[in-house]
Amino acid sequence: MKRRAWLKWGCAHCMLLSGAALAADWMPPNRLGRPDPASDEGGLWALLDREETRVRRSPLRMRDDGLQAYLEGVVGRLAGEHAADMRVYALRVPMFNASMAPNGMMQIWSGLLLRVDNEAQLAAVLGHEIGHYLERHSVAQLRDAKSRSALGTFLAVFGLVGAVGALATVGGAYAFSREHEREADRIGVELMRRAGYETGEASKIWGNLLAELKAAGVEDPAQNALFATHPANDERRAALQALTQQDSRGETREAEFRALIAPWRFSLLEDELRRRRFDESIVLLDRRLASEPGDPELLYFRGEARRLRNRDGDLDLALADLEQSVRSGREPAVAHRSLGTLHRTQERHDAARQALQRYLERAPEAPDAAFIRQTLEELPS
Structure with a gap:
């Protein structure tokens, strides 16, 4: 094999x-006009x-x-x-x-x-x-x-x-x-x-x-x-x-591309999680974090992907990602909601209450604010 x-x-x-030699000699055609x-x-x-x-x-x-x-x-x-x-x-x-x-x-x-x-x-x-x-x-x-x-x-x-x-x-x-x-x-x-x-x-x-x-x-x-x-x-x-491999010198323009995507990245990562292809999403986020270690937004999304996938060991890994995101002080507000939901799932009620309250402080007008307030009222003392 x-x-x-x-x-x-x-x-x-x-x-x-041989194709490389052909490509080097290749010339683009004249502009392609509209057909009859x-x-x-x-x-x-x-x-x-x-x-x-x-x-x-x-x-x-x-x-x-x-x-x-x-x-x-x-x-x-x-x-x-x-x-x-x-x-x-x-x-x-x-x-x-x-x-x-x-x-x-x-x-x-x-x-x-x-x-x-x-x-x-x-x-x-x-x-x-x-x-x-x-x-x-x-x-x-x-x-x-x-x-x-x-x-x-x-x-x-x-x-x-x-x-x-x-x-x-x-x-x-x-x-x-x-x-x-x-x-x-x-x-x-x-x-x-x-x-x-x-x-x-x-x-x-x-x-x-x-x-x-x-x-x-x-x-x-x-x-x-x-x-x-x-x-x-x-x-x-x-x-x-x-x-x-013969000639690979040139520009990558990575900084320019990252600046372009920056305003869109959070929304696009939200779309990515909605696909519910969590195995693929985690590989993507692993790769992103390898080049941007400690990025709180990426940590939130990887933690959320792991929380939603919920396989053996995923919840512990999700907790680590979400806590690291929150410790940065630059975390998205939703990191607190995910952290509170995770604590609530594992019956850590005081920690859940603290995280969900922090979410409401950060995002009082969030679309799910009423639901989160109701959840807080239902948490055991």
Whole structure:
């Protein structure tokens, strides 16, 4: 088995080394104009424009001028003159996803923004999607699909269907070929290189995401919505490492990215816990705390994830996280509510009362304030 795995990696390595040479010589096409409205492709554009109107008006859209300008800047840095034909939409959907429709509509979901560590990693994902767009992979694939149901699936991939839980089904039914994925990876890395990004960050994304799925006991990443439109496996990670190891000098722009996400981080982590995929969330939070040790907000969310998961040993670990968060003096108010709930569960009534009272002091107008007051009244003396 080890020999087979080594041979598989070696094949990927050799193939990507040749691919690296091809990518270095690759030149982007001229700007892709709109097709003739009377053509089949022109009809498809009209349908996609209709889907884009839904996305533009969606309540899921993250309407933040600073965020919008930042994301458009990254796309412009990668896509060059083609960026003029692209529209970027950030959507508050707590799963890892970005997509690029052939009419130039790009969606970036908040689960992606939460999981990348820096701008270079974000650029790796967006560059991959731009690669699909520039090479017209989705149009080629649609031409191979003859049925009306295939057209519906195609539109669903670039619409909002994924936001209501069908991404895994749709993505599995409409997956790019292996060769298209490899080509998009090669182009994405080349776009990163030309834009001055650290290309070595590209392979790290998939390693981080695979660690989340392995913690959740998922053997086949393709079966998980997280990878429905972004196939990820050890072979792909090795191929990306081979593609980027020759020249990986560049910028990560980590500080700029963290500053961008800072106003959104608490809300996005709340969305993450609502997914109730606690094994995956804890791996994500472990990684964040490794780079930001002692961060009281991250400690609160990891403690809350452990409290909600409630497996053997989880409550003790949750207590440690929540108490460390509170000791910092910079904890979010809800850390006291979680701490009080945990103490109450374990019948430490005095400690529960103290924590819940502190929560009300910090957040007297909280939506659940009346419920917490009632809980305090019901606590045994």
